[in-house]
Amino acid sequence: MTVDGTSKTMLWTFRISTVVLCLWVLVPIYFLLTNTLSSPEEVVAFPKRVWPSFNLESISFFLTFSGVGAAMWNSVLVASVTMVLSIAAGAPAGYALSRFDFKGKSFYRVLILMTRAFPLPLLALPLAVLYIRIGLDDTILGLALLHTMLALPFAVLITFSLFSGIPVELEEAAWTLGCNRFQAFRKVILPLVLPGITASAIFAFVISWNEVFGAAVLTIENRTLPAFLLQGLDQAPLHLKFAGGAVLVIPALIFIFMVRKYLFAMWGIANR
Amino acid sequence: MYPRSLPYLLLLPSLALLAVLFLYPFVLVAWQAISDDGGQFTTAHFSEMLGHWKFGTAFTNTLLLTLAVVPIQIALALYMASLVTGMSRGRDAFLYIWTIPLGISDLAAGIIWLSIFEQTGFLNTFMVGLGFSEQPETFLGYQNKGTIFLAIALAEIWRATAIVLVILVAGMGLIPKEYKEAAEVFGASRWQQFTKVTLPLLKPSLQTAMILRVILAFEVFAVVAALGGTNMPILMGEVYNWQFVLRDANVAAAFALVILGISILCTLIIMWFLRTPKGATL
Amino acid sequence: MTIKKTALAAAIAVGTSVGAVSTSQAEVLFWSTQANPIEEAQAMRENVLSGFEGEVDFQPSETGPWLTRIEAEATAGSGKIGLLGSLHGNMISLSDHLADLSDVDTTGVNGTFVELGKLGTDQQLYIPWMQATYIMAANKKALEHLPEGADVMALTYEQLIAWAKNMADATGSPKFGFPAGPKGLKHRFFQGYLYPSYTNSMVTKFASAEAETAWNDFKELWSYTNPASTGYSFMQEQLLTEEVWVAFDHTSRLADAFNQRPDDFIGFPAPAGPTGRGFMPVVVGVAVPKTAPDMDEAKALLSYLTKPETQIETLRATSFFPVVDVELPDDMPSAVQLSGAAIAAMSGADDANPGLLPVGLGDLGGKFNAVYVDAFERIILAGQDVRAVLDDQADTLRSIMEEANAPCWAPDAASDGPCPVE
Numbered sequence: 001m002t003v004d005g006t007s008k009t010m011l012w013t014f015r016i017s018t019v020v021l022c023l024w025v026l027v028p029i030y031f032l033l034t035n036t037l038s039s040p041e042e043v044v045a046f047p048k049r050v051w052p053s054f055n056l057e058s059i060s061f062f063l064t065f066s067g068v069g070a071a072m073w074n075s076v077l078v079a080s081v082t083m084v085l086s087i088a089a090g091a092p093a094g095y096a097l098s099r100f101d102f103k104g105k106s107f108y109r110v111l112i113l114m115t116r117a118f119p120l121p122l123l124a125l126p127l128a129v130l131y132i133r134i135g136l137d138d139t140i141l142g143l144a145l146l147h148t149m150l151a152l153p154f155a156v157l158i159t160f161s162l163f164s165g166i167p168v169e170l171e172e173a174a175w176t177l178g179c180n181r182f183q184a185f186r187k188v189i190l191p192l193v194l195p196g197i198t199a200s201a202i203f204a205f206v207i208s209w210n211e212v213f214g215a216a217v218l219t220i221e222n223r224t225l226p227a228f229l230l231q232g233l234d235q236a237p238l239h240l241k242f243a244g245g246a247v248l249v250i251p252a253l254i255f256i257f258m259v260r261k262y263l264f265a266m267w268g269i270a271n272r
Numbered sequence: 273m274y275p276r277s278l279p280y281l282l283l284l285p286s287l288a289l290l291a292v293l294f295l296y297p298f299v300l301v302a303w304q305a306i307s308d309d310g311g312q313f314t315t316a317h318f319s320e321m322l323g324h325w326k327f328g329t330a331f332t333n334t335l336l337l338t339l340a341v342v343p344i345q346i347a348l349a350l351y352m353a354s355l356v357t358g359m360s361r362g363r364d365a366f367l368y369i370w371t372i373p374l375g376i377s378d379l380a381a382g383i384i385w386l387s388i389f390e391q392t393g394f395l396n397t398f399m400v401g402l403g404f405s406e407q408p409e410t411f412l413g414y415q416n417k418g419t420i421f422l423a424i425a426l427a428e429i430w431r432a433t434a435i436v437l438v439i440l441v442a443g444m445g446l447i448p449k450e451y452k453e454a455a456e457v458f459g460a461s462r463w464q465q466f467t468k469v470t471l472p473l474l475k476p477s478l479q480t481a482m483i484l485r486v487i488l489a490f491e492v493f494a495v496v497a498a499l500g501g502t503n504m505p506i507l508m509g510e511v512y513n514w515q516f517v518l519r520d521a522n523v524a525a526a527f528a529l530v531i532l533g534i535s536i537l538c539t540l541i542i543m544w545f546l547r548t549p550k551g552a553t554l
Numbered sequence: 555m556t557i558k559k560t561a562l563a564a565a566i567a568v569g570t571s572v573g574a575v576s577t578s579q580a581e582v583l584f585w586s587t588q589a590n591p592i593e594e595a596q597a598m599r600e601n602v603l604s605g606f607e608g609e610v611d612f613q614p615s616e617t618g619p620w621l622t623r624i625e626a627e628a629t630a631g632s633g634k635i636g637l638l639g640s641l642h643g644n645m646i647s648l649s650d651h652l653a654d655l656s657d658v659d660t661t662g663v664n665g666t667f668v669e670l671g672k673l674g675t676d677q678q679l680y681i682p683w684m685q686a687t688y689i690m691a692a693n694k695k696a697l698e699h700l701p702e703g704a705d706v707m708a709l710t711y712e713q714l715i716a717w718a719k720n721m722a723d724a725t726g727s728p729k730f731g732f733p734a735g736p737k738g739l740k741h742r743f744f745q746g747y748l749y750p751s752y753t754n755s756m757v758t759k760f761a762s763a764e765a766e767t768a769w770n771d772f773k774e775l776w777s778y779t780n781p782a783s784t785g786y787s788f789m790q791e792q793l794l795t796e797e798v799w800v801a802f803d804h805t806s807r808l809a810d811a812f813n814q815r816p817d818d819f820i821g822f823p824a825p826a827g828p829t830g831r832g833f834m835p836v837v838v839g840v841a842v843p844k845t846a847p848d849m850d851e852a853k854a855l856l857s858y859l860t861k862p863e864t865q866i867e868t869l870r871a872t873s874f875f876p877v878v879d880v881e882l883p884d885d886m887p888s889a890v891q892l893s894g895a896a897i898a899a900m901s902g903a904d905d906a907n908p909g910l911l912p913v914g915l916g917d918l919g920g921k922f923n924a925v926y927v928d929a930f931e932r933i934i935l936a937g938q939d940v941r942a943v944l945d946d947q948a949d950t951l952r953s954i955m956e957e958a959n960a961p962c963w964a965p966d967a968a969s970d971g972p973c974p975v976e
Contacts, residue, residue, distance in 0.1 A: 010462075014355055014358060017351070017355065018355055018366060021352060021355075021370065022366065022369050022370070024430070025369055025370055025372055025373060025430070026369060026372075028384050028385065028388065028430060029372065029376075029384070031384065031387055031388060031394050032380075032383070032384045032387070035387060040814065041814075044392070044791075044794040044795045044796075045795075046392040046396070046397065046408065046795060046796065047396075047397040047400060047401055048392070048393065048394050048397040050394075050397070061593070065592065065596065066596070066599075085289075088285060089285040089286040089289055090286060092282040092283070092285065092286075093282060093283050093285075093286045095282060096278075096279040096280075096282035096283055099279075100278065100279040102276075102279040102280065105279075106543075108283060108287075109543070110536060110539060110540070111290065112286070112290070113483060113484075113487055113535070113536075113539055114294070114298075114532060114535070114536065115290065115294045116484070116487050116488065116491070116535075117487045117490065117491070117531060117532050117535030117536065117539075118294075118298060118301075118528055118531065118532050119491065119508060119511045119528045119531060121511065121512065121515060121516075121618055121622070122301045122511065122515060122521075122524060122525060122528050123294070123297045123298065123301060124619075124622050124626075125297075125301075125622050125625055125626055125629075126296070126297035126300045126301065127293065127297045128622065128623060128626030128627075128630075129626045129629045129630045130292075130296070130297070132626060132627065132630035132632060132633065133630050137634075138634070145289070145293060146293060148289060148293075149289055149290065149293040149294055152286055152289065152290070153484065154484065156286065157480040157483070157484065158439060158442070158480065160476075160480070161439070161442070161443055161476045161477045161479075161480050162442065162446070164476045164548075165443065165446030165447075165476065165477075166446070196442050199438060199442060203374075203435075203438075206374055206375050209375070209377075210375075210376075210377035210378075210379075212377070212379065213618065213619060216615055216616065216618075216619035216623075217619045217622045217623050217626070220583060220585075220611075220613055220623075220634055221611065223613075226377065226379075227619075229592065230377075230379055231590060231614070231615055231616045231619070232590040232591045232592045232594075232595060232614060233379070233383070233592070234616075234737065234787075235590055235591040235788060236591045236592055236593065237591075237593075237790070237791075237794075237810045237814075238791055238794070238795075240591075240592060240593065241383055242383065242387065244592070245379075245380040245383045245384065248377060248380055249375065249376050249377075249380050252374075252375025252376065253372060253375055255375065256368070256371060256372065256374060256375050257368060260364060260367070260368045260371075261364070325928070325932070386785075390782070390785075390795075390797070391780075391782055391795075391797045392795040392796070392797050407726055407727060408727075410727070410780065410781050410782050411782075412782045412784075412785050413780070413781025413782050413784075414781050414782075414783075414784040414935055415781055416781070497736050498785075499785070500785070501734070501735045501736055501782075501784040501785030501786070502734060502735060502736055502784045502785075502931065502935070503784050503785075503935070509736070512618065515618070516617055516618045516621060517920050517923070517924070518920040518921050518924055519647045519917055519918075519919070519920040519921075520917075520920070520921070
């Protein structure tokens, strides 16, 4: 009986904290949307409106703003190329780190993290010079390469922990059954980690989607959405600031929603 | 067993990328920090940085913020991850909601949280509306450094816990069910299962999450600038300041090297503390 | 023979004119830190630049990426940027990368500003594009708290302090706002307003007894200033939310408040101190980088920008005032009318004491500004001793002036060598 009692309290603790945590995440976003869907006067008024008045003035400014569509398309292109490149370069490295002992392993692990530990605004200058000289300047690929560098630590470390979690014995079993290393990887390991790899690709997408400084320096005619919109946002009137924030956040939310099944499919991989 | 070059071949694509896009510009910038106009080695830029009256504050603020934010994020993400593990229904929906902040840039997060904490913001709307205070409070005033710090910490925890959550959920997913079932058979409580089974097996993921968070925490900028204004100098803000306002690329590079230095140091410490003993892997 | 020659000449002429046509079709990339807010950028493209006969691609940007991109193009030795638009202060640090524009016709453009555009060299490195200044703005609710006998159009610092105190006492929270945030333009307030008004100097008397009085007065004003001011960068926001009632800022950073609710706000001149009503212009210039892909087309665009009609459209789009003499039409936006009246009252005042923007500082322009900002942060925010801070900062200032070898500018009296700091 007592066991039942405690587990009931626990169940309720869990339920309540789940709801509280959801509110914690959602309420600030709700405020952003409320401000976005209010008129300029309501945005500056105090006390603030707690529910939106569905005034579309601010948001329609962005939707009709010339160049937003093209910039969004550029953002999608850059982010997609970044996804592919970061997995292509990151996953093999993650596998190598988890399966082999070799000289320079720790050095590599620190090196890969250094890319995120050094301020990008300073790297942007020599990079831009290099890009102009070799003709990568103002191209989708050029910016995607930079974003790949930013996403690489995530790709490598996430795939590293994924591979580390899969027993070597599984692979060894495949070898004894006549598979070579590559076949064992493809038939046994890959299906297990694929969802996780997709998750790290999604990270790459999001990192690229939100990156401003590099995009502002390295693209001019092919500007991405943050470079195009976000730069002037600080100085924009309040109502446009919030609407601009929403214009940037909403596509990312939709994207995560669309790919959520991959993001979470990695859950329970080992349970099958 | 395998050709000795195999691991290096696997690292090659990422190494090539790093060499061109990171190491090359990095060396150029790092050189700026330690050389004068004539190309001679000098420590003048470092002493200028160390001698500047803001350096100490920026350094401590950066460390304090990281110390305040990262442990809470790890704990919160662990709790969220184990909540998710225990769910039988609705797991995807909750995970989706909790990972939403992943898609929100730090600039947008700064805008959102400023609208909450500013004097005419949402928090004051509730405080006054519910009768907790007569007048809207000035949360972000320069005398209330504590409140400003708290606001920044909250915004950072809100923004960047999701990334830890995703890494930990992925890691938990890899722990075979059998281990837990075994623990249950032996009568372990939920807490015991968590500390004795889950946590040790989660070490690689914990290590990854912690290192990434610490490094990114040293680089926070937009949220701090939005909420802290000039009151909360941090290292990354000083990099911007020296590079683009004071126009001294040498000192800016010196600041950048400091950020890099503490990042590497923390990475090594975390790697050592959360190392997985050889042969103890799954 | 002659026929052949003529034919040849014609062929060459056709050839060159074809060449000319194809180059004139090339877009000029206009890379600017001004008109960066999205709706201003849109107005620039649609209303200001659409009248130019060539093609323009207007790309506004934050200062960081803006500078980085220009330096990258200069280092690489080739670039896409045709025309640069930015504040005088940003142009200073780029002087090595700017082409000489001495052959551009500047008749009609304000002579003082054209001189500033030489940046202390004998070359014309930028051409003035637009100007602005700092004024004060107030919510009309604040006017009833004005101290006895004070005329809002001819305020003194003493009266401003009393006013701020009255408002704080009456409402229970400080209602004066000052843009002391990270992107606020506070350094120009100290350089061009506070110092000239108290010391009739910007540099020489940096650490004088008068300067000490100035800082102590400002400290008193600060005690009735909204403490969230350290986060303010664009006072229009706090004026609109009514977080503050009275504010000091750049005209273009007050424009939204004036335009959205013209009947609720007034614009008025900056206050006067013991040595007059100090104020300072803000000059935005246009320059051509040495790496511009098409120098002639860039100069053509530059000339277009200084035409009177273009200047009026620019004023509508950005709330920045013309640098050429123009008759303003009556249908200008409220922000222009309200701030125009304040500027006229300020520059026409009997005690007007106009200063000039710093010149001749080269790369040290940023550090020069930092002397004033640091003095503010140390004295006002960190509460350090005024005298000690001024002495300490004066040493820095002196070494900057000596390293740059920059002579004095108004309101300081001209000097032979570097401007002395007493």
